[in-house]
Amino acid sequence: MLRVENLRCGYGVVEALHGLSLRVDKGQIVTVIGANGAGKSTLIKTISRLIDVRGGTLKFEHHDLGARNAPEVVDLGIVQVPEGRQLFGPLTVHENLLLGFHRIRSRGKAALRERMEFVHDIFPRLHERAQQKAVTLSGGEQQMVALGRALMADPQLLLLDEPSLGLAPLIIDRIFEVLQQLRAQGLTMLLVEQRAQAALELADYGYVLALGKVVAEGTSKQLRGDAIVRKAYLGQSADVAEPAI
Numbered sequence: 669m670l671r672v673e674n675l676r677c678g679y680g681v682v683e684a685l686h687g688l689s690l691r692v693d694k695g696q697i698v699t700v701i702g703a704n705g706a707g708k709s710t711l712i713k714t715i716s717r718l719i720d721v722r723g724g725t726l727k728f729e730h731h732d733l734g735a736r737n738a739p740e741v742v743d744l745g746i747v748q749v750p751e752g753r754q755l756f757g758p759l760t761v762h763e764n765l766l767l768g769f770h771r772i773r774s775r776g777k778a779a780l781r782e783r784m785e786f787v788h789d790i791f792p793r794l795h796e797r798a799q800q801k802a803v804t805l806s807g808g809e810q811q812m813v814a815l816g817r818a819l820m821a822d823p824q825l826l827l828l829d830e831p832s833l834g835l836a837p838l839i840i841d842r843i844f845e846v847l848q849q850l851r852a853q854g855l856t857m858l859l860v861e862q863r864a865q866a867a868l869e870l871a872d873y874g875y876v877l878a879l880g881k882v883v884a885e886g887t888s889k890q891l892r893g894d895a896i897v898r899k900a901y902l903g904q905s906a907d908v909a910e911p912a913i
């Protein structure tokens with residue numbers, strides 16, 4: 669569904685991704701794990717075409733994303749849950765969710781009701797807090813709004829930039845449970861995460877990113893069994909042969 673080949677991009681004179689290749693097949697959760705500064709957000713922003721492509725190709729189905737701008741990428745159904753939520757604080761939960769529906773507004777009122785019910789079923793809390801200003805919510809609730817807003821757009825491919833960032837473990841579990849549930853419904857996702865363990869538990873396939881390059885890739889099972897990945901990213905001793913999970 670998404671095919672990234674030899675992608676290069678950066679900021680000013682600094683190159684941040686040095687020839688990155690990855691693919692996401694329909695119905696999969698693919699994760700990109702890596703430390704702070706590895707280039708995870710840069711990758712997500714380049715796919716969303718918020719950052720210029722300097723080399724390589726970006727293909728979504730038969731579309732060349734390199735030739736599209738950010739609104740056109742959203743029109744194709746590639747929807748981002750950005751790092752740090754990026755909500756409109758003074759707006760209510762309901763109003764933030766409505767912004768997500770904008771992409772498919774031509775489907776009309778019945779579709780709006782259907783999407784809103786879908787999101788409220790996943791996160792009943794957002795129904796309870798519909799009239800509350802986003803800025804007054806807890807971090808976990810704000811992440812629910814950010815994910816809910818993306819789901820309102822009925823995405824074909826959901827890009828998630830560290831949805832666990834700054835959240836308590838119980839809330840992270842809930843968010844990852846929801847991602848699992850969405851995958852079971854057929855949603856395709858590219859998840860970038862520093863929390864390698866949790867991301868690999870969820871994902872079908874993973875890439876390890878370091879300093880703008882893919883340094884390892886494989887099925888989640890393969891990566892969880894890889895000695896170097898275990899040592900560097902999973903906080904476990906490299907000499908344990910069998911994955912503990």
Ligand SMILES: Nc1ncnc2c1ncn2[C@@H]1O[C@H](COP(=O)(O)OP(=O)(O)O)[C@@H](O)[C@H]1O
Nearest residue numbers: 679682684702703704705706707708709710711
């Ligand atoms: N706006 C920017 N201007 C200049 N350099 C940036 C900018 N954003 C990120 N970078 C650099 O690009 C590299 C990758 O950053 P980023 O994609 O944010 O990493 P991650 O999301 O994995 O933490 C880092 O070296 C970072 O300093």
Ligand SMILES: [Mg+2]
Nearest residue numbers: 708709751830
């Ligand atoms: Mg980041």
